[in-house]
Amino acid sequence: MKNQQIVLSVRPDGIPGPEHFSATSSELDLTLSEGQIAVKNHYLSIDPAMRGWVSLEPNYLPPVQIDEVMRSAAVAEVIDSKHPDYAAGDFVYGMFGWQEYCVCEPNPMMRKVDPAHAPVSTALGALGLNGLTAYLVLNELAHIKEGDTVLISTAAGGVGSIAGQVAKLKGCRCIGLTGSDDKVAMCVDEFGYDHAINYKTSDNLEQAIRDVAPEGINVFFDNTSGAIADAVYPNLAMNARAVQVGTAAISSWEPETPTGPRRDRHILTKRLTVMGFVLIDHVAQMPAALQQLGSWYSEGKLNYRENVTKGLENAPQALADLYKGTNTGKQLIQL
Amino acid sequence: MKNQQIVLSVRPDGIPGPEHFSATSSELDLTLSEGQIAVKNHYLSIDPAMRGWVSLEPNYLPPVQIDEVMRSAAVAEVIDSKHPDYAAGDFVYGMFGWQEYCVCEPNPMMRKVDPAHAPVSTALGALGLNGLTAYLVLNELAHIKEGDTVLISTAAGGVGSIAGQVAKLKGCRCIGLTGSDDKVAMCVDEFGYDHAINYKTSDNLEQAIRDVAPEGINVFFDNTSGAIADAVYPNLAMNARAVQVGTAAISSWEPETPTGPRRDRHILTKRLTVMGFVLIDHVAQMPAALQQLGSWYSEGKLNYRENVTKGLENAPQALADLYKGTNTGKQLIQL
Numbered sequence: 001m002k003n004q005q006i007v008l009s010v011r012p013d014g015i016p017g018p019e020h021f022s023a024t025s026s027e028l029d030l031t032l033s034e035g036q037i038a039v040k041n042h043y044l045s046i047d048p049a050m051r052g053w054v055s056l057e058p059n060y061l062p063p064v065q066i067d068e069v070m071r072s073a074a075v076a077e078v079i080d081s082k083h084p085d086y087a088a089g090d091f092v093y094g095m096f097g098w099q100e101y102c103v104c105e106p107n108p109m110m111r112k113v114d115p116a117h118a119p120v121s122t123a124l125g126a127l128g129l130n131g132l133t134a135y136l137v138l139n140e141l142a143h144i145k146e147g148d149t150v151l152i153s154t155a156a157g158g159v160g161s162i163a164g165q166v167a168k169l170k171g172c173r174c175i176g177l178t179g180s181d182d183k184v185a186m187c188v189d190e191f192g193y194d195h196a197i198n199y200k201t202s203d204n205l206e207q208a209i210r211d212v213a214p215e216g217i218n219v220f221f222d223n224t225s226g227a228i229a230d231a232v233y234p235n236l237a238m239n240a241r242a243v244q245v246g247t248a249a250i251s252s253w254e255p256e257t258p259t260g261p262r263r264d265r266h267i268l269t270k271r272l273t274v275m276g277f278v279l280i281d282h283v284a285q286m287p288a289a290l291q292q293l294g295s296w297y298s299e300g301k302l303n304y305r306e307n308v309t310k311g312l313e314n315a316p317q318a319l320a321d322l323y324k325g326t327n328t329g330k331q332l333i334q335l
Numbered sequence: 336m337k338n339q340q341i342v343l344s345v346r347p348d349g350i351p352g353p354e355h356f357s358a359t360s361s362e363l364d365l366t367l368s369e370g371q372i373a374v375k376n377h378y379l380s381i382d383p384a385m386r387g388w389v390s391l392e393p394n395y396l397p398p399v400q401i402d403e404v405m406r407s408a409a410v411a412e413v414i415d416s417k418h419p420d421y422a423a424g425d426f427v428y429g430m431f432g433w434q435e436y437c438v439c440e441p442n443p444m445m446r447k448v449d450p451a452h453a454p455v456s457t458a459l460g461a462l463g464l465n466g467l468t469a470y471l472v473l474n475e476l477a478h479i480k481e482g483d484t485v486l487i488s489t490a491a492g493g494v495g496s497i498a499g500q501v502a503k504l505k506g507c508r509c510i511g512l513t514g515s516d517d518k519v520a521m522c523v524d525e526f527g528y529d530h531a532i533n534y535k536t537s538d539n540l541e542q543a544i545r546d547v548a549p550e551g552i553n554v555f556f557d558n559t560s561g562a563i564a565d566a567v568y569p570n571l572a573m574n575a576r577a578v579q580v581g582t583a584a585i586s587s588w589e590p591e592t593p594t595g596p597r598r599d600r601h602i603l604t605k606r607l608t609v610m611g612f613v614l615i616d617h618v619a620q621m622p623a624a625l626q627q628l629g630s631w632y633s634e635g636k637l638n639y640r641e642n643v644t645k646g647l648e649n650a651p652q653a654l655a656d657l658y659k660g661t662n663t664g665k666q667l668i669q670l
Contacts (some may be wrong), residue, residue, distance in 0.1 A: 060604055225599040244603040257596035264560040265588045267611040268579040269395055274609040276602040 003028040006098035006315055008054055008064050014251050016054050017320035021070065021098075023313055028101055032082040038103045039076035041096050043308075045124040046318045046331040047073065047158075048223075048248055057254050060278045070098040070315070073129060075113055075120045091115055093123045098315050100335060108283055118297055125330035126162055126304040127293055129279060133245060134163035135289045136282050137221060138170070141275050142241040146171030148218040149237070151209070153228050154248060155196055156183035158330040162293075163221050164191045165302055172219070175212055177205075177228060179325045186328060190303045205231035216240065224249040226260065233266050242274045248323070305329025338363035341433035341650055343389055343399050349586050351389050352655030356405065356433075358648055363436055367417040373438045374411035376431050378643075380459040381653045381666040382408065382493075383558075383583055392589050395613045405433040405650070408464060410448055410455045426450055428458045433650050435670060443618055453632055460665035461497055461639040462628055464614060468580060469498035470624045471617050472556055473505070476610050477576040481506030483553040484572070486544065488563050489583060490531060491518035493665040497628075498556050499526045500637055507554070510547055512540075512563060514660045521663060525638045540566035551575065559584040561595065568601050577609045583658075640664025 002025050009022040030038050052059045053071050064071050074096040078086050083106055086092065094110035096102040113123040125131065138144045150167040154160040155176025164174045164187065176187040176196040187196035195212040202208045209217070209231060216237025222229050226249030236242065250258055266272060296302045307327050309318050315333045322331055337360050344357040365373050387394045388406050399406050409431040413421050418441055421427065429445035431437040448458040460466065473479045485502040489495040490511025499509045499522065511522040511531040522531035530547040537543045544552070544566060551572025557564050561584030571577065585593055601607060631637045642664050644653050650668045657666055 057600075058604055222599075225597060229599070244599050247599050247603060250597070250599070253600045257600075259594045260597045261592035262560060262585070262595045263598075264557075264564070264579050264582050264585070265392075265592075267609060268582060268613070269393060269611065271611040271613055271616060272609075273611075274602060274607075276604065276606040278603070278606055281606060 001028045001030055001101070002026075003099055003101045004312055005069050005100075006312060007067050007069055009066065011056065011066065012051075012054055015320065015323045016051055016316070018316040020054065021316040028103065030080060030101075030103070032080060032103065034082050035105050036081075036103055037078055037083050037086045037092075037106060038080040038101065039092060039094070039096060040079050040101055041074045041076045041099065041335050042091075043075045043121045043124055044098060044312070044315060044333040044335065045073040045129070046315065046322055046333060047129070048246055048322060050319055051323070060280065071095060072098050072315075073124055074102075075123050076102065086112075091120045091123075093128060098312065100312065109280070117294060121306060121308070121332055122297065122304065124332060125158055125306065126297060126302055127290060130158040130330060131162045131293045131302075132282075132286055132289050133159050133277070133279050134166050135293055136279070136285055137243050137245055137277050138163060138166055138219070139289075140282060140285055141243050141277055142219040142221070144170050144172055144219055147173075149173045149175065149213050149216070150219040150221065151175045151177070151213070151217045151232060151235075152221040152223075153177045153232070154223040154246075155187050155193060156191070156328060157223070159245065160221070160223060161187075161191045161305065161329065162302065164193050167219075168192045169296060169301060175209065175217070177224075183328060190305070192303075199228050199231075206234055209235045219243075221245060226250050226258075230261050233261075233263050236266060236270055236272060238270050240270060240272050242272060244274065244276045307331045308334050310334045336363045336365060336436070337361075338434055338436045339647055340404050340435075341647060342402050342404055344401065346391065346401065347386075347389055350655065350658045351386055351651070353651040355389070356651040363438070365415060365436075365438070367415055367438065369417050370440050371438055372413055372418050372421045372427075372441060373415040373436065374427060374429070374431055375414050375436055376409045376411045376434065376670050377426075378410045378456045378459055379433060379647070379650060379668040379670065380408040380464070381650065381657055381668060382464070383581055383657060385654055386658070395615065406430060407433050407650075408459055409437075410458050411437065421447075426455045426458075428463060433647065435647065444615065452629060456641060456643070456667055457632065457639065459667060460493055460641065461632060461637055462625060465493040465665060466497045466628045467617075467621055467624050468494050468612070468614050469501050470628055471614070471620055472578050472580055472612050473498060473501055473554070474624075475617060475620055476578045476612055477554040477556070479505050479507055479554055482508075484508045484510065484548050484551070485554040485556065486510045486512070486548070486552045486567060486570075487556040487558075488512045488567070489558040489581070490522050490528060491526070491663060492558070494580065495556070495558060496522075496526045496640070496664065497637065499528050502554075503527045504631060504636060510544065510552070512559075518663065525640075527638075534563050534566075541569055544570045554578075556580060561585050561593075565596050568596075568598050571601060571605055571607060573605050575605060575607050577607060579609065579611045642666045643669050645669045
């Protein structure tokens with residue numbers, strides 16, 4: 001059986017795009033060994049973290065190799081199974097890659113998705129890694145509590161939009177930073193932020209944040225690093241918690257580490273706690289988080305946008321577009 | 336009665352020294368109100384934090400005002416008391432300032448010192464703020480445990496030398512950074528560090544640290560910030576804890592915040608926790624910490640150096656000398 005695939009063909013120096021990937025097809029043997037399953041992908045996830053996955057810089061996962069199928073989360077349908085927990089017709093979430101089919105052994109990050117509960121694509125967003133990241137950062141690391149002022153960078157994105165809503169549902173005041181006036185409106189109208197600021201058009205972002213949070217920020221959900229974060233640190237309140245979830249505003253960390261204002265004096269005098277979050281550390285907390293997120297979703301309390309592009313061949317361009325900051329909501333490829 | 340005092344006369348732009356202080360004397364009325372005590376200072380503490388106390392930059396205490404007596408920890412003898420907890424002849428630790436006498440009301444940071452337990456001057460060092468800082472940073476914030484590799488900057492100083500010994504007593508491996516070959520020898524021979532590095536003569540400090548800690552640093556006790564800390568961050572291990580205790584390597588934070596390599600990628604991918612420590616937040620943990628430090632001291636397990644300079648008038652020069660990094664051990668003024 002032919003399996004259409006997208007492989008990494010050239011290692012990017014910075015942002016990945018179509019020039020770094022090639023479409024190919026390979027012969028797939030669907031004869032399964034004991035414990036294996038075969039799946040057909042329905043939706044692929046396009047994620048900011050992919051830039052790190054194709055880079056040789058130290059990361060939390062080994063780099064995707066040249067000529068290897070691009071690593072990607074996906075929702076797929078089981079078409080054959082020699083594993084007792086899975087049967088043909090089941091929908092599953094897993095790292096099935098940019099390809100039509102995948103044969104693999106289930107692992108702890110894989111999980112079944114119930115199509116009766118919500119559209120299966122939500123397993124790649126609000127009820128998947130994005131929702132889990134938003135929920136676990138705020139609850140397990142930042143320990144948000146009622147009355148906290150929470151600031152979220154990339155506030156209208158796949159993670160940020162859920163984070164804003166989770167913080168509001170927990171009784172926090174929410175401020176979003178985002179890159180266009182349309183997204184500012186979306187943050188306030190759809191995702192319930194108390195305030196949103198267009199960091200691209202703000203003359204003085206540090207002051208603009210101070211204007212809407214004169215008593216300071218208690219929790220900083222940082223997806224960007226760089227100049228955006230530099231405007232937030234002077235606004236952090238005593239005992240604030242800052243969680244580094246991504247570094248989207250930094251195009252490359254090598255060969256020279258980019259410089260910026262030192263934060264040590266803020267950290268010391270304001271007794272900040274700055275933490276790094278990587279989702280795969282928190283597998284044990286995921287079931288409870290998904291249950292809470294699923295309840296909110298089914299009660300209509302989570303607004304969630306998807307950007308669905310059809311066709312495996314469009315995945316590389318969709319990835320490049322992601323870093324332009326023009327997308328709204330979770331970017332998916334439908335096969 | 337005449338009270339000799341040293342007041343802040345000129346606000347320093349950077350490091351304070353004799354040119355910023357004036358000797359004066361004022362008439363002191365020893366008639367006490369109910370609840371007050373009068374004390375005679377025996378030892379004054381000369382501390383790196385004093386630079387922050389005389390600066391208008393935001394800090395954890397309000398700045399010392401012009402013509403105000405210089406703020407200072409001291410060990411004093413009670414000469415008169417209208418407070419039920421204190422009697423003439425008691426020795427007390429408190430913020431009595433650069434002066435001969437002080438009339439004040441006891442506060443929670445003040446405490447009695449037992450001259451039978453240890454020389455009273457130790458209340459300004461190993462059994463005082465330095466020891467408490469060393470102990471509480473390592474135990475309450477960094478949560479050191481047996482087998483951790485702990486790196487301490489300003490390793491031979493008043494805080495660092497105690498921190499190294501506390502970490503060793505808890506079963507850690509200890510690496511010290513210090514600024515002269517004499518201090519390197521002192522770190523290893525007197526304070527028990529496993530390794531010490533002269534950061535001033537090291538060609539490549541980052542590599543020198545890697546050579547002695549190839550598996551990485553688990554706990555970074557950072558008294559310096561700046562280029563020294565920049566060499567440590569790439570050496571931090573997964574899940575390392577970094578505590579900002581001081582920023583001695585940065586001469587000024589204003590008007591422009593100094594820049595340096597961004598640390599966000601280290602924080603994210605290595606899941607670091609970076610925290611700020613200010614001792615006055617930890618009053619509740621002090622009695623237990625002092626008890627442990629006192630036991631170790633009386634069992635001869637804590638090596639401790641004092642640099643005693645006689646004469647109130649020498650305090651400003653002693654403070655300036657502190658920032659030259661040539662002192663060994665805790666700097667005191669004896670009255």
